[in-house]
Amino acid sequence: MARPRLPFEFLVALRFLREGRMQTALILLGVTGGVAVIVFLSQLIAQLQSTIIDRVLGSQAHVVVRPLEEVNLRARSDPASTAVIEPRAQRLRSIDQWEAIVKLAEDQPGVVAVSPVVSGPAFALRGRASKSVALLGVEPDRYRRIVKMDTYMVRGKFQVEGTNAIIGTELAKDLGVTVGDKVFLRAAGGRDELLQVTGLFDIGNKDLNRRWVFTTMKLAQSLLDLPGGVSNIDITVTDIFDASEVAARLQAGSGMTVDSWMTTNSQLLAALRNQSVSNNLIRSFVIIIVALGISSVLVVSVVQKQKEIGILRAMGTSSNRIMGVFLLQGALVGFVGALSGVGLAWALLQIFSTIYRTGDGAPIFEPQLDTGIALSAAGIALAVGVLAALIPARRAAKMDPVQAIRA
Amino acid sequence: MTDAAGKPAIISMRGLRKSYGVGTPVETEVLHGIDADLAEGEFCALIGPSGSGKSTLLNLIGLLEPPTAGELSVAGQSTTGLNEQALTVLRGRHIGFVFQFHHLLPAFTALENVMMPAIIAHGVATAEDEAVAHDLLARVGLSSHEYKKAGQLSGGQQQRVAIARALSLSPRLILADEPTGNLDTHTADDIFALLREFNRERGSACLIVTHDPRLAARCDRRIELVDGRLAASTSVAEPA
Numbered sequence A: 001m002a003r004p005r006l007p008f009e010f011l012v013a014l015r016f017l018r019e020g021r022m023q024t025a026l027i028l029l030g031v032t033g034g035v036a037v038i039v040f041l042s043q044l045i046a047q048l049q050s051t052i053i054d055r056v057l058g059s060q061a062h063v064v065v066r067p068l069e070e071v072n073l074r075a076r077s078d079p080a081s082t083a084v085i086e087p088r089a090q091r092l093r094s095i096d097q098w099e100a101i102v103k104l105a106e107d108q109p110g111v112v113a114v115s116p117v118v119s120g121p122a123f124a125l126r127g128r129a130s131k132s133v134a135l136l137g138v139e140p141d142r143y144r145r146i147v148k149m150d151t152y153m154v155r156g157k158f159q160v161e162g163t164n165a166i167i168g169t170e171l172a173k174d175l176g177v178t179v180g181d182k183v184f185l186r187a188a189g190g191r192d193e194l195l196q197v198t199g200l201f202d203i204g205n206k207d208l209n210r211r212w213v214f215t216t217m218k219l220a221q222s223l224l225d226l227p228g229g230v231s232n233i234d235i236t237v238t239d240i241f242d243a244s245e246v247a248a249r250l251q252a253g254s255g256m257t258v259d260s261w262m263t264t265n266s267q268l269l270a271a272l273r274n275q276s277v278s279n280n281l282i283r284s285f286v287i288i289i290v291a292l293g294i295s296s297v298l299v300v301s302v303v304q305k306q307k308e309i310g311i312l313r314a315m316g317t318s319s320n321r322i323m324g325v326f327l328l329q330g331a332l333v334g335f336v337g338a339l340s341g342v343g344l345a346w347a348l349l350q351i352f353s354t355i356y357r358t359g360d361g362a363p364i365f366e367p368q369l370d371t372g373i374a375l376s377a378a379g380i381a382l383a384v385g386v387l388a389a390l391i392p393a394r395r396a397a398k399m400d401p402v403q404a405i406r407a
Numbered sequence B: 001m002t003d004a005a006g007k008p009a010i011i012s013m014r015g016l017r018k019s020y021g022v023g024t025p026v027e028t029e030v031l032h033g034i035d036a037d038l039a040e041g042e043f044c045a046l047i048g049p050s051g052s053g054k055s056t057l058l059n060l061i062g063l064l065e066p067p068t069a070g071e072l073s074v075a076g077q078s079t080t081g082l083n084e085q086a087l088t089v090l091r092g093r094h095i096g097f098v099f100q101f102h103h104l105l106p107a108f109t110a111l112e113n114v115m116m117p118a119i120i121a122h123g124v125a126t127a128e129d130e131a132v133a134h135d136l137l138a139r140v141g142l143s144s145h146e147y148k149k150a151g152q153l154s155g156g157q158q159q160r161v162a163i164a165r166a167l168s169l170s171p172r173l174i175l176a177d178e179p180t181g182n183l184d185t186h187t188a189d190d191i192f193a194l195l196r197e198f199n200r201e202r203g204s205a206c207l208i209v210t211h212d213p214r215l216a217a218r219c220d221r222r223i224e225l226v227d228g229r230l231a232a233s234t235s236v237a238e239p240a
């Protein structure tokens, strides 16, 4: 059986495309390249951005609640000028009613984990070595959901009780201690305690590896002279880009100072946004160029196919179906170009992820294609194909069949 | 010559006018009021000097362009005021075209060209459409050329494919604009004979534009156009 199985519009659209070999090949190449650039670039930027954000948030809470900062409001004698706000030297203070605020935070939508923290400065001493450290009294079961300490542990578990302490690998090296050894800790206020090292962590940040010392909340409270108090409440949220909204809501609800990672890293965020803006700009240009390419090829094709259009009209094809034939050509070019473009982007990712590696040999970015990015690029290509075909298709539909047949 | 007498008209024209460039300084009237009928199954020649308006009249009858004034009925249906969609349906259902320059679709095979009117009408080719197309190509003697692309066929072969295509939906009316115009005498006779054969066999009315007096003489009737008007010798309807 040799009868064509395709519906009229598909049959004619495909045949027209096949007939315009070179034109079709070139425009497919254009769409393929365009889709590949968009997918590849978007993927690259998304990965780099998420890597950077992961690094930043790897050792930082999304949202932090602190006591209200004490400020001196000194009215100037000149009433026209605004009050001058002078920060006062901050003393360690507890958050008022922190249990209630923990409860409030836990009830907020979009909040995943809440961990009260008792923190303050101290010195770690051993022999003649004395190191300035940050004492962090935490409930490990809560805190491990703020900073993924379990994944950073080099020795021991992220668990503390009694006078146990978990310290970073750098501090351990500086003091010459390891798991099982004792370290003397003296807080800024003069209180001290002999701690037993039960775990070592490596956060991937030398400074933090040198400074952080984890103990129980109770021990930190007594060393830092904050009985029953906490100095800050760390919060993890579901969507990291919702952090500032969650922070604003909490600040309104609690009356405390609440900061999100987005405000403390505003420069980084601005840089990331600029990068996204330039990515969108490139995408828009590529889309416009691809659309113009499809459009111009189809406009030429409509002129070339004038006679065929006239014949089809004479045989009972309505102008709407002629329009459909050309819209379909745009859609087909967009669809096939999207498929091969995504394929090309995937191939590029494989190549680049083997070529470009970090100092320690790990790939800078993942070779996996993000299905969301690929699907949206394919969807855009399809839509652009149809939209680009709109003008040529309308021209084809309006073509006078008599004119075509007489010529 | 009167075997079709008394049959209803497949085409009826009353005061049909056509102007080009309406509303522009170069507005010209090409057809100045045509009154004529074509009966069902009639085999009629449309003759006249070049530029007399024969193709224009054929295109009006074929619903490819609208008359400027006058009344045109096809298959008993008045075409005045019909929208493009309705005209397209009427054309697809009742009219088959054969053009001078065969006008096949070059991207398609002979078989696909013959099936095309059916594909357009049915949305997709059915097994029956294919059987009909095979049959028609056999009738025009091109069974062995079914899978050749239109461009690989000779002029006479292409015109035979065009006739098979015009017949694919068994239309009640076939409009042929100089179907033998650029063929040699022998091939022209073949093509003409084919049209005559299908006319007799299926009862499709034919209106054939031709410059060849020999062929015109072999038709049931002749309609003659001179400068956009019917010549005095032409009767409005088929002679009774």
Ligand SMILES: Nc1ncnc2c1ncn2[C@@H]1O[C@H](COP(=O)(O)OP(=O)(O)O)[C@@H](O)[C@H]1O
Pocket (backbone or CB within 6 Å): B020, B021, B030, B048, B049, B050, B051, B052, B053, B054, B055, B056, B057
């Ligand atoms: N689209 C058009 N615009 C203006 N004049 C036209 C157009 N089509 C045909 N004509 C004119 O109409 C007249 C009749 O043409 P046509 O019907 O092709 O004649 P025939 O087929 O008898 O040779 C000619 O003078 C031709 O120049």
Ligand SMILES: [Mg+2]
Pocket (backbone or CB within 6 Å): B054, B055, B056
């Ligand atoms: Mg003519």
